[in-house]
Amino acid sequence: MAHRNSSAALMTRRGLLIFALIWQGAWMVVDAALWPNNQSNVLESVLIALTWVSWAAIIWALIKSRTAIAYPRYLGILVRINLVLLALAAVLISLLSIDQTTNDWIVSASIFNLVVGVAGVSIRNPEQWLWVSGLVATELLIFIAFGLSFSGEMQFSSVVLYPLYALAIGVAAASAQNGLVKGAIRAEQAQALAIDREVQVQLVQESERQTAATQTRIHETVLNTLTAIARGGLPATPETDKQITARCFEAAQVLKEILQPMSDQYTVSEPGLYGAITDLIAELESQGISVSMFGNTGAEIPKPCEATIIAAVREALINVRRHSHASRVSIRVTALPSHSYRVSIEDDGTGFAEMPREDATEQPVIGSDYRRIGYGWGTILGTDLHSCGARAWVETWPTDGSIVHIEFSHPRKWLDRLVHRDFKPTQVFVLPILASWMCFSAVNIALVWNEYSSPLLNVLAFLLVIAFSTLAVGYSRFGSLPWWMVFVGVVVAFISYEGETISRGLPSGDLWSEWSSEAIAAIFMVLAAASTWWAWMVVGVVWLIIQENFPQELIAPGFIFIMLGGVLGLVFRRSQRDIQSSLASAAREGVNVSMARYQLQSRIEKFSHLNAVDAIHLLDGIAEGQLDWRNAEIRHQCAVQEMYVRNVVISGLVASNRLTLRVAELARRHEAVVEIIKPDSVIESDYENDVIEFLEESFGHMAVNDFARFSIVPELKYVHYQLVCHFSTDVSSWIRSYQGSGETSIEIDRDAGGTYTVVWHLQREVP
Numbered sequence: 001m002a003h004r005n006s007s008a009a010l011m012t013r014r015g016l017l018i019f020a021l022i023w024q025g026a027w028m029v030v031d032a033a034l035w036p037n038n039q040s041n042v043l044e045s046v047l048i049a050l051t052w053v054s055w056a057a058i059i060w061a062l063i064k065s066r067t068a069i070a071y072p073r074y075l076g077i078l079v080r081i082n083l084v085l086l087a088l089a090a091v092l093i094s095l096l097s098i099d100q101t102t103n104d105w106i107v108s109a110s111i112f113n114l115v116v117g118v119a120g121v122s123i124r125n126p127e128q129w130l131w132v133s134g135l136v137a138t139e140l141l142i143f144i145a146f147g148l149s150f151s152g153e154m155q156f157s158s159v160v161l162y163p164l165y166a167l168a169i170g171v172a173a174a175s176a177q178n179g180l181v182k183g184a185i186r187a188e189q190a191q192a193l194a195i196d197r198e199v200q201v202q203l204v205q206e207s208e209r210q211t212a213a214t215q216t217r218i219h220e221t222v223l224n225t226l227t228a229i230a231r232g233g234l235p236a237t238p239e240t241d242k243q244i245t246a247r248c249f250e251a252a253q254v255l256k257e258i259l260q261p262m263s264d265q266y267t268v269s270e271p272g273l274y275g276a277i278t279d280l281i282a283e284l285e286s287q288g289i290s291v292s293m294f295g296n297t298g299a300e301i302p303k304p305c306e307a308t309i310i311a312a313v314r315e316a317l318i319n320v321r322r323h324s325h326a327s328r329v330s331i332r333v334t335a336l337p338s339h340s341y342r343v344s345i346e347d348d349g350t351g352f353a354e355m356p357r358e359d360a361t362e363q364p365v366i367g368s369d370y371r372r373i374g375y376g377w378g379t380i381l382g383t384d385l386h387s388c389g390a391r392a393w394v395e396t397w398p399t400d401g402s403i404v405h406i407e408f409s410h411p412r413k414w415l416d417r418l419v420h421r422d423f424k425p426t427q428v429f430v431l432p433i434l435a436s437w438m439c440f441s442a443v444n445i446a447l448v449w450n451e452y453s454s455p456l457l458n459v460l461a462f463l464l465v466i467a468f469s470t471l472a473v474g475y476s477r478f479g480s481l482p483w484w485m486v487f488v489g490v491v492v493a494f495i496s497y498e499g500e501t502i503s504r505g506l507p508s509g510d511l512w513s514e515w516s517s518e519a520i521a522a523i524f525m526v527l528a529a530a531s532t533w534w535a536w537m538v539v540g541v542v543w544l545i546i547q548e549n550f551p552q553e554l555i556a557p558g559f560i561f562i563m564l565g566g567v568l569g570l571v572f573r574r575s576q577r578d579i580q581s582s583l584a585s586a587a588r589e590g591v592n593v594s595m596a597r598y599q600l601q602s603r604i605e606k607f608s609h610l611n612a613v614d615a616i617h618l619l620d621g622i623a624e625g626q627l628d629w630r631n632a633e634i635r636h637q638c639a640v641q642e643m644y645v646r647n648v649v650i651s652g653l654v655a656s657n658r659l660t661l662r663v664a665e666l667a668r669r670h671e672a673v674v675e676i677i678k679p680d681s682v683i684e685s686d687y688e689n690d691v692i693e694f695l696e697e698s699f700g701h702m703a704v705n706d707f708a709r710f711s712i713v714p715e716l717k718y719v720h721y722q723l724v725c726h727f728s729t730d731v732s733s734w735i736r737s738y739q740g741s742g743e744t745s746i747e748i749d750r751d752a753g754g755t756y757t758v759v760w761h762l763q764r765e766v767p
Contacts (some may be wrong), residue, residue, distance in 0.1 A: 010071055012180050012571065013124060014062065017079065019567055020122040021058060024082075026560055027114050028052070030552070033107045040104065041096050047089035054082035071124075079122050086115040087135055094142045105143075109162040112139040116166045117561075120173025128177065132170035139163045161444055165518070168436040169561075172522065175432035176529065176568050182428060214258060218649055222251040222615070226642035229622070229629050236630065245623050252619035255612040276310045277331075280317045287321065290328040308388050309343075309408060316345040316404040324349025326401065341408060348401040426530035429568065430476035434469040437522035441465070444515040454503040461499030465519050468492045472526060480573075481531040489527050490542050493520045497546055520546065521558045528565030533573060536566030610648050611665065615641040636704045637671065644668040647676045659688050663695060663710055670699035677711035691721050694738065694760055698723060701731050721762040726755055 028034045028051075036045040036052075061075045090111035093104055112135065119131040140163035225247040234240050281291045313331075320329055326349030334342045385392050385406065396402035445462055452458045468489060475481050500516040524543055528536035543562055547553045618637055621627035627634050647664040660676055667674035695710065702708065708725040725731075735748055735758060747759040 013071060013122075015567075015571065016177055016180065017058070017062065017075075017122045019564065020118045021055065021062075023121070023560055023564070024055060024114060024118050027110075030556055031107075031110060034111065039093070041092070044089060044092055044096065047085055047092060051082060051085045051089060054078060054085055058082060076124075083115055083119050083123075083131065083135075086111055086118070087138065090115065091138065091142060094139075094146065105162075109139070109143075109166070112136075112162070112166045113169050116170035117173045120170045120175075121177055121564075124177075124181075128174045132167070132174055136163050136167045136170060139166055160447060161440070164440050164443055168440045168518070168522070171436040172429075172433040172525065172561075173564075175429040176564065179426070179429035179529075180568060180571050215649060217254050218258070218645065221247070221254050222619075222645055223642055223650065225251045225619070226615075226638040226645070230635050230639035230642055232630075232635055244629050245625070248619040248623040248629075252616050252623060255616050255619070258610070258612070277313060277317060280314060280321070284317065284321055284329055289321070289326055291331070292328070293331045293333075308385060309390065309406065312385055312390075312392060312406050313343055313345065316406070319404075320345065320347045320349065324351075324402070326350075343406045344403055345406075346401065346403040351396045351400055351402045425477050426480055427473065427476040430481075430526050430530050431473050433522055433526055434473060437519055438466060438469055441515045441519045444518075448515075452503045457499055457503035461496040461503065461516065462519075464492055464499070465496050465516075465523070468523065472523075472530070476530055481527065483532040483535075486527050486531050486535045486538055489523050490538065493523060493542060493546065496520065517547075517558070521561055524562045525565035528562055529568040530565075531569070533569070536563065536569065540566070610645065611668065612645070614668070615645065632704060636673075639673045640668060640671045643673050643675060647674075659691065660712070662688070662692065666692065666696060667699055667708075670696075670702065672699040672702040673707040674699065675707070675709045677709060690762060690764075694744075694762075695723060697734065697738065698725050698758070698760070701727065701729075701734065703728050717765055719764050721764070723758075723760045725758045725760075727758065728755060731756055731758065 032038055034048060036048040039045040039048060058075070058078045061072065061078055065072045065075060090108045093111065094108040096104070116132055116135045119135060120128055123131050143159045143162055225244075228234065228247075229244065234244070281293075284291050317329070317331075320326055324347045326347035329345065329347045332342075332344045332346070334344065385408075388408075390406065390408040392404065392406045394402055394404055441462060445458060449455055472481055472485065472489075475485065497516045497520060500514065504514075521543070524539035527539050540559070540562055543559060544550050544553055547556075547558070549556070553559050614637075618627070618634075618641060622629050622634070629635070629638075644664055644667065647667075648661065663674070663676055698708065702725065705728050706726060708723060710723050711721075713720040713722070732748060735746060738746065743763045745761045749757045749759075751757070
């Protein structure tokens with residue numbers, strides 16, 4: 001599998017192997033029956049001794065390979081040898097326990113429990129399940145075959161419960177390993193995503209630097225050359241001719257380079273919700289409104305309501321741009337546990353100052369209520385959303401901004417596509433551990449039912465454990481278990497333990513008559529792993545109190561098993577922190593790279609919109625001596641081309657502002673020198689034809705020495721279009737014949753030098 005070579009998986013496996021070695025060593029040290037000198041057969045002693053040798057060899061191999069970047073093959077071989085030796089010792093003790101003491105059966109079962117748990121922790125997935133199932137099957141066959149033949153030594157309940165107990169341990173250990181390894185791999189993937197996003201940002205920034213450098217080259221070569229020729233005053237010397245020729249040749253080469261198609265290399269193709277509102281985000285940014293986006297920036301809108309949801313989000317953003325006077329906007333995509341998501345658009349503007357105060361609350365305003373507000377949202381945020389099972393409501397405070405919430409609920413398969421919900425669940429190990437131990441407890445109770453003086457009380461205690469386990473599994477679907485479940489689990493442990501003890505009556509000599517201890521160990525292990533960071537301390541202390549065997553219990557298998565949960569939880573929480581940090585970074589960088597790409601695209605689009613053919617022909621003609629740069633007409637053409645390049649590339653006009661580009665192109669075609677003042681924002685030019693009509697007439701009357709300035713100024717609810725032209729000839733006749741609308745004004749002034757200044761102004765309401 002691919003993740004076997006993952007460095008995160010490698011580090012996790014090393015940590016799990018270290019824990020398995022500690023677990024095995026503590027188990028074999030604390031149980032004197034597993035010592036080599038306490039065996040009834042020399043071969044048993046040899047196998048136990050060899051087990052310790054293999055245990056030491058694994059430690060040596062770990063130390064030797066501590067700097068390795070891959071999992072050494074010989075280390076895996078040593079782990080398997082260790083497990084085989086343990087299994088052989090358990091099998092041999094089982095076989096040689098015939099006609100011996102029952103204690104040998106318990107020793108054999110203890111070794112099987114140990115080897116199954118170690119296999120689950122230290123053998124990598126999916127091979128671990130073969131080892132666990134194989135070892136449990138071996139124990140089951142031996143105990144059934146020989147236990148039933150010598151029923152005087154072993155009761156039927158022990159024949160079944162010994163292997164079942166081992167299986168519960170194996171499932172718990174293997175599930176814990178899976179949870180840790182998967183968490184580590186997800187953390188590494190998240191980190192890789194964050195790194196990839198950072199690299200993308202750097203690549204885009206580098207491309208932007210190159211684009212800025214190209215822009216600088218245009219300024220230093222093309223514009224400086226054209227300006228120098230247009231202004232005149234250069235000395236008519238051979239040296240000047242030589243310099244002008246060289247500069248024109250260089251400027252023409254620069255323009256030829258940028259004529260190569262550049263935009264295809266950086267085409268912005270952002271999927272999902274962000275891609276649907278990129279243009280509006282750019283408009284908000286261009287107006288000086290800071291935009292931030294949180295959650296899944298690549299979230300895909302469910303197809304059945306895609307158009308409706310996107311339209312609602314866009315309407316909210318358009319409302320912010322037009323009416324809020326905000327300085328910042330945040331867009332947050334939130335996944336909710338109830339199979340829904342919420343998009344919240346928050347601004348710090350003026351709020352809905354005209355909304356009745358009773359509506360300026362956190363109470364939802366749904367459906368047709370938006371028509372009562374009077375902001376034109378009735379259809380988009382009301383009827384349309386309501387028709388596809390969505391709703392929207394507004395939180396607004398006059399002068400303090402507003403929040404528009406758009407919430408949609410639908411089946412999980414569509415929701416997952418929207419926000420790729422990632423609960424980081426702990427169910428991956430909570431469910432297998434609790435399920436395996438609950439099955440063990442149920443079988444245990446059924447097999448030893450007659451040994452209890454109050455069986456019903458025993459069942460009630462078990463049902464209490466089942467209820468808690470069900471609650472824990474339910475919460476584990478959505479993340480870590482809440483902190484309060486630690487104390488609920490402690491109460492359940494005390495009640496179930498006391499209930500089982502009281503129902504038993506007199507102490508029983510059967511090991512399996514105390515099912516509650518094993519169940520409580522499983523619950524405490526899960527709480528230590530899946531709840532808050534301090535849970536392992538609470539459940540550890542409670543376990544020692546219940547067992548009443550301090551300090552010997554500190555190195556007992558049950559306590560160590562609970563501490564396994566603490567280690568699991570520590571590693572799991574660390575993985576989740578890495579995942580959250582990496583994904584948050586990736587989300588931020590995702591917005592950054594998207595915005596950087598959009599801004600870069602705007603610059604590149606300026607180059608792609610630049611019609612430099614005439615400028616190249618002009619510069620080539622001068623460089624080749626075919627055109628005289630001293631000629632007044634040639635100087636005028638240089639002035640026209642210089643102003644055109646400056647308007648399109650240098651002044652910062654965005655390519656999406658069709659009107660300004662159209663004005664620049666119109667001036668170039670009429671060979672008019674027109675400076676376009678950069679607008680403060682991207683303007684929706686619904687009145688474009690009204691503007692172009694007068695500008696085309698004006699540019700057509702401009703002579704060689706005439707020049708003009710065109711500007712667009714947004715002001716509250718209006719946009720002001722203004723053209724100031726300086727004519728060297730009298731243009732009063734055609735100016736007076738111009739028929740503009742009622743919102744148009746024209747002023748004509750003539751100075752002492754005979755220059756006519758025409759100021760044309762058009763005021764239009766923001767569409």
